[in-house]
Amino acid sequence: TFKAAQDAKDKALRQAWALDKQQEITGIFTKYCNTFENILTRSEVEKFTQGEYNCTVPEKVLDNIFDNYVEEGAKGVNVKDFHYMKAAIGIARERERDAKRRKDLEKAKEDTKASIAEMESAVGNASKVLSSVDRQVLRLVGKVSTVPVTHMLKLADKTDEMVAEAKSVVGSITQKVKALKDSLTGGLREAFAPAAMKLEKESK
Numbered sequence: 461t462f463k464a465a466q467d468a469k470d471k472a473l474r475q476a477w478a479l480d481k482q483q484e485i486t487g488i489f490t491k492y493c494n495t496f497e498n499i500l501t502r503s504e505v506e507k508f509t510q511g512e513y514n515c516t517v518p519e520k521v522l523d524n525i526f527d528n529y530v531e532e533g534a535k536g537v538n539v540k541d542f543h544y545m546k547a548a549i550g551i552a553r554e555r556e557r558d559a560k561r562r563k564d565l566e567k568a569k570e571d572t573k574a575s576i577a578e579m580e581s582a583v584g585n586a587s588k589v590l591s592s593v594d595r596q597v598l599r600l601v602g603k604v605s606t607v608p609v610t611h612m613l614k615l616a617d618k619t620d621e622m623v624a625e626a627k628s629v630v631g632s633i634t635q636k637v638k639a640l641k642d643s644l645t646g647g648l649r650e651a652f653a654p655a656a657m658k659l660e661k662e663s664k
Contacts, residue, residue, distance in 0.1 A: 499534060499536030499538050500545070504536065525549075528548075529541045529544045529545055572651075575640055582636070641653075641657070
């Protein structure tokens, strides 16, 4: 029947794929195997890891491989346990990447913490600048009826300069705070979003 023919075809394709995969695995194994016993010694496992993954396999991972996947009395990993060896190396590499990610995250947290402290200091300084502007404006208003026009013009010019400086300072800080907030992702967002939002509010 048609179904029987299709099943036979699918089975043949699966077998062909499995054979092709096995030949691929055997080819990689043979590439690094230089012993008559047809095994991978410790040094050959190291060469495999360097050649295929461009990394160095830690001694404790080698110990784990040879303790668990090398037959008693044998000197290395045989081809039937090759996939176990690759899995052990893959797990070790993922753990190494995970450790690096954690280390990078901690470094990023320290950097972000320092940036927030710097921004807090800048916001504090900006508040002082704005307070100076407020005092200058009040001083200007208070002297409207008591000082000559020429002196008032000088005070007004000075006030304009202070206002322009204050706007520049606040604008710069606002941009930096926004950039800091936008840069927070993943674990950094969770850790520093409240502090960044507080800075954003205070810088407006």
